[in-house]
Amino acid sequence: MKALSNNSGIFRKRSAITMVGALMSVVMLAGCGNSSNGPKATSTSSTSATEPIHILLSHSEFAYAKQAKEDDIYKKELNRLSGFNVKYDFLGHSDYAQQLSLRFASGDLADLIRTDSVVSTIHSGAVDQGVFLELGPLIDKYAPTLKKKIPAEFWKSPRISKDGKIYGIPVTRGVPADRSIFIRQDWLDKLKMDAPKTLDEYLAFFEAVKKEDMNGNGDPNDEYGLGMFNNIIWTDIFTPAFGVHTNKWSLKNGQLVPDIIDPRMKEAIAFYKQLYDKGYINPNLFVKKEDEQNASIAKGEVGVWGAAVYQYLAGYGKDNAAKTFLNQPTASVSMIAPPQGPRGDKGMALQSDEIYFVWVIPAKTKNPENIIKYLEWAYSSPDADQFFAYGIKGQNFSEENGQIKYDINQPVNVEKNAFQMYQVSLNPREIGFAAPLVLKALPESDKITKGYATSKDSLIPNEAKYMPRLESLASHPELNIGAAQGTLFLDMFAKVLTGREPLDSAFDNFVVEWKKRGGDAAIKEATEWYNKFNNK
Secondary structure, eight states: GGGTTTOOOTSSSSOOOHHHHHHHHHHHHHHSSSSOOOOOOOOOOGGTTSEEEEEEEEOTTTTTHHHOOOOOOHHHHHHHHHHEEEOOOEOSSSSSHHHHHHHHHHTOSSSEEEEEOOOGGGGTTTTTTBBBBOHHHHHHOOOOHHHSSOHHHTTTTTTTEEEEOOOOOOESSSOOOOOOEEEHHHHHHHHOOOOBBBHHHHHHHHHHHSOTTTTOOOOOOOOOOOOOOSSSSOOOOOOGGOOOOTTOOEEEEEEEGGGSSSSHHHHHHHHHHHHHHHTOOOOOTTOOOHHHHHHHHHHHHHEEEEEGGGHHHHSSSSTTTTHHHHTOOOOOOOEEEOOTTSSSSSOSSSSOOEEEEEEBBTTTTTTHHHHHHHHHHHHHHHHHHHHHHHOOOOTEEEEETHHHHHHHSSSSHHHGGGGHHIITOEEEEOOGGGGHHHHHHHHHHHHHHHHHHHHTTTTTTOOTTTTTOOOGGOGGGGGOOSSOOTTTTHHHOOOHHHSSSSSHHHHHHHHHHHHIIIHHHHHHHHHHHHHHHTTO
C-alpha cells in the first residue's frame, strides 16, 4: 500500500514521445464513446444506462483492480446506484506514464483520464493545443457540491489550472498526512521504557534492543532497533530532527535550494552513521526489499519502522497482531510522534498539495456535462458516500436498526484487498481509507484517528509544494533530490554509512558534483518558479 503515500511513484518516469502533431490528432480523435445523459434521479433519458462513460486510470498495483472483469460486482453496483454506465480501463502502475503517453500519441483516449497534472510531460503542450476541455463553466453549472467540497486552494494549483482557467479536477489524498512511526509497544513495556521523544531516548531504546532478546527466540543478536529497506525516503524518520528533509527545497538568501546540499544534512547523515556503526540498523538496508522488511517485522527483528497510519489495522491492530507476528502472542504496536532534534526541530512527512492525481476530459468528448454530473453525484449523494466507504450492502456491510455494521477484517473485504476497490479504485473523489465514515466504523477507531492527527501535526512546511518537475533535471535523473535508487545523493549516503568514504569529504564532494552536473541550473529554475508563483 506504499504507493498511496506522499512518495507515490506512479509518474516517476516520463516519456517525451508526445509532439504537437500527435496532440492535435488527439483533439480530433479523443473520446472512446458517448457519455451518458446523467443519473436517473435527474434525467428521464433512456440512454443514461446504455451510453458509457469511459474512464482511463491506473490499477495502482491493487490486487482486486488488477483482476476485475467488466461485469465485476462493484462496478455493477456503482452503476446501479448512480444511474450511469461507467466503464473502467485500468492500465499498469509503474509503467502508467509510458502507457498513457502512447494513448495520447495515438488518440486512443477515454472520456475521463487520470494524469498527474494538466501540464504533465506525459502530454506536453496539451492545454495550449486545446487537447483538454476547460472545465470551469461546466463545474459551475453542473457540479456545485463538487466545487464547494474541494478547497479553493486546490483549484489554484498549477496541476489543475493554467492562466486562471480550470482544466483538471483533483482527486485528493483524503488526509493531509498519513506518515507515522510504528514501535513495538510490548518491547517498551518489557524494557519499562516510555515511548522515545528525543534522539537520546531513541538511542537508549535501540541500545536496550541490541542487548536483550526482545523476540524471545533465544538469540539476542537478531533484533535491530530501527528497520529500514531500500526505499530510504519511506523509512527515514530522523533527518527532520536536524531541520532538513531529503525531498525538500528551502528558501535561503532569496534562492530555492534543496535540503540535500544543506550542511545540516551532513549532521543527519552523521547520526545515521552512528546508528549503523552501533548495529542499531539492519546492515542490508540499501538492498533490502519491502517484502523482506515486512518479513523481518513479522519475525520480531525490528523495534521501530516508518509506515503509514492506514497500514496499522490490517497488519498490527489488536485483531491481527497475533496473526502477523510469528510466535509472539503478546505483540502490540503503537504509533508515535517523530523525535525532536538538538535545535528543537522535528517532523515526518513533507507538506504536499494533497492532490493524489488529476482528472482531465479531452476536448472532443461528447456530452462532457454528463461526466461532470457523474462526479457531482459522487460528491453529493449519500449512496455514494456509503458505497465508497463500505461497499455493497448485504455483502460488505449490513444495516441493523439504522446502524451500519461493517468489519473491514471480514474475508469479503480483505480477500485480494477488496476494500481498496470501493474505497480507492472506483472512488473518483479521494483515497478513501481515512474518510470520516470509514474511520467511524473501524476497530480501534480512536487510535487510528489519533494516528492521523499526529501525522498532521508532524507535517513539515514546504515552500515548493506546488512546484512542477524541473526541466533542468529531466535529463539528469541522478540529480533528483531525495534518496531514490540511482541518485547521486543515495550513492554518497551509502558510501558514508558503510565506511567506504569519510563523511566530510564525501558530502562536500557530493555538493560540488551535484551543482556542477546541473544542480545550479535547477536552483535557478526553481527560484524563478518560486518568484513567479509568489508574484515576487
